[in-house]
Amino acid sequence: MKREKKILLWISAVITLLIAGTLVWFNLPYSPNKAEFKKLTSYQIAKMPNPNGIFCTEDIAKLPAPVQKYFQYCGYIGTPKMSNMQVYYNDVDFVLSPDKPKLKIKYIQYNFIDEPERIALIDSSMYGIPFEGIDAYQNGVGSMKGVIAKSFTLFEQKGAAMDKAGLVTCLAECLLLPNLALQDYISWTEIDNTHAKATITYYGTSASGIFTFNDNVMMTSFTTDDRANIDTNGNLQKVKWSAVCGDYQAVNGIKYPTTLKAVWHFAAGDLVYFDGRDVVIKYNVEK
Template identity: 45%
Template sequence: MKKLYLAEVNKEIIKFKDKPNEVLTEKDISHLPTLVQNYFRYCGYIGKEKINNALVEWEDVYLKMSPTKDWIPLKCYQFNSVTEPTRIVYMTSKMFGIFPFEGRDKYHEGHGNMRIKLLKMFTVADAKGKEMDEAALVTVLAEALFVPGYALQDYLTWTTIDDTSVKGTISFNNTEVSGVFYFNGLGEYIRFETFDRHYSENGKEYKNVKWTGICGEHKEKNGIKYISGFSGVWNLEDSDFEYFKGKVTNITYNAKELID
């Protein structure tokens, strides 16, 4: 699974090897809602290179398979690309602290796919189809301000709701998903909410349930502020189920060298 992840990511990175580095200007963001413009300014993106892709480094990542299960520690590696909405994630851990399992979650070429293997041999999940396409694409949308080159693409449109929130909509390959971005008084992106993800208790039957992404505080590195953590929460009828949480330690923008 790691070899698959590396092959898929490096195939994308090669596309940017000879791509010129353009600088982001005020003119480039002038069509965006005021809240999104302010976010670009707050984070320090103006005057920096336009962002075409990103390698996201995580630590202290945990996953919970159901509300009654314990947290499972994960190692997590992530790549995003914005020319077409692309997100590829590799996760690895040990079930019961003994049996290694790996996952590769992606949205690529207009489709979502979650593949999980146990003991590096047995495929225990290979989810795909309409629900996965929508879930994977709305995850890209939720991370659109982690990798803000997304915000400038034609496939993503914005609508102002009020003084603290805007609606974002991605339309790609006959799939359309939306969600609401919330900002605080500083201009920081703090929360994302959508009904375009599908919750399943058994991996077979799906239902639309409100999903919330909660952002950690913003940290600054090399003159750019980035979101330092993220958690995913299913807002179920009887309770909230936080199932993912992790810290972002670094984001490398505009990667051009192959990774191993």
């Protein structure tokens, strides 16, 4: 009996140590996923060109009328052009798929001008267990990876559909990073006073969408058919996608939206899978 009791005590001690070690690991600020994100962003920042020039009316003269008015309304004319953008979403409701519960996440992204590239980090937890993700588009390759407990990959999506999804997401965000909207790889077509079509072409791939502006010339949405829905099991379907923004605020003389939603327009109904608030945008970030 004494031997059995010792064995049980040893087992109990080992389990306790494993639980304690796991909790310490979960609560450490370090994670391999965050380290990878830092490495990717540091590489992009290191190779980006220095900002050059000032936005002027000649830069926007050939853009559709509502886009020109947007530049003027937001206060970009007369300000320095930017090479990158950092966006913090401090309060986001996020849904992985229609049958999954909402997660509260923090989301930080970097977008770059020299080539249309973006890298984003998802930071959250599921039932107290860390959940992290990297959403990236670099060198023409789109990818989405989800990791739980800092160590176990839940899903990792790549392929032609992800490449195009990453490219069109760069396009959707180009008016938040307006120097991107002026690059040669983006072309514009005026539709009417409140709509403009944009097409981005890079790495042999093209994607298009329509920007909508309200009567106050604020950009309110971007809609495209070029961003396929891919679930966590890798199943793909063609679904209309929109990015919807609002609540414009002026920061250092520049107006930008502080709320952003991403919406899948499924046949069964719309799914707002990303509902971000308290958005903070910074330009020409060097670290």
